[in-house]
Amino acid sequence: GAKATKANVNLSTADFALEHYVAVTTAGESAGVEQLFAADFNQKIQTTNALSNSRSEVVKSFKKQKGEKLNCTVSTDILEESADYMIAKVTLKFEDFTKTDLVTLERVGNDWKVSKSINSYK
Structure with a gap:
């Protein structure tokens, strides 16, 4: 078979x-998922019991969603930006609820990586 590159x-x-993060989280893009997340990436989900997911759990779950497109409208706002750091707010509006994802990106060498994601639901 073809060797996966x-x-x-x-x-x-x-x-x-x-x-790319938006494509991975909303459109089932699976290419480069490993590259996208910083080694110390952490995801927090603000619910009645705050949940926390490790990098490996998040990468695994996005790989499983390959090709799945979420039925929502997406908007992104850059909240803060510097040469090595960016905080963005990604809002996903679904029919019955809204998910807000505060994403922190950091420059690691020549690449940018997602180092933190905090999700809340309304």
Whole structure:
């Protein structure tokens, strides 16, 4: 069979990395998932019992969602940006609820990585 090659996704700017993160989280994009998340990535979900997911759990779950597109409208706002750091608010509006994802991206060498994600639901 064909040997799976590690997709090389362009993460050279914070905007590219954020765009790719949105594609991974909402459109079932699975290329470059490993590259996208920083080694110390952590995801927190603000619910009645705050949940926390490790990098490996998140990567595994996004790989499982390959090809699945979420039925929602997506908007992104850059809240803060510097040469090595960006905080963005990604809002997913579904029919019955809204998910807000505060995403922290950091420059790691020549690439940008997602280092933190905090989700809340309304």
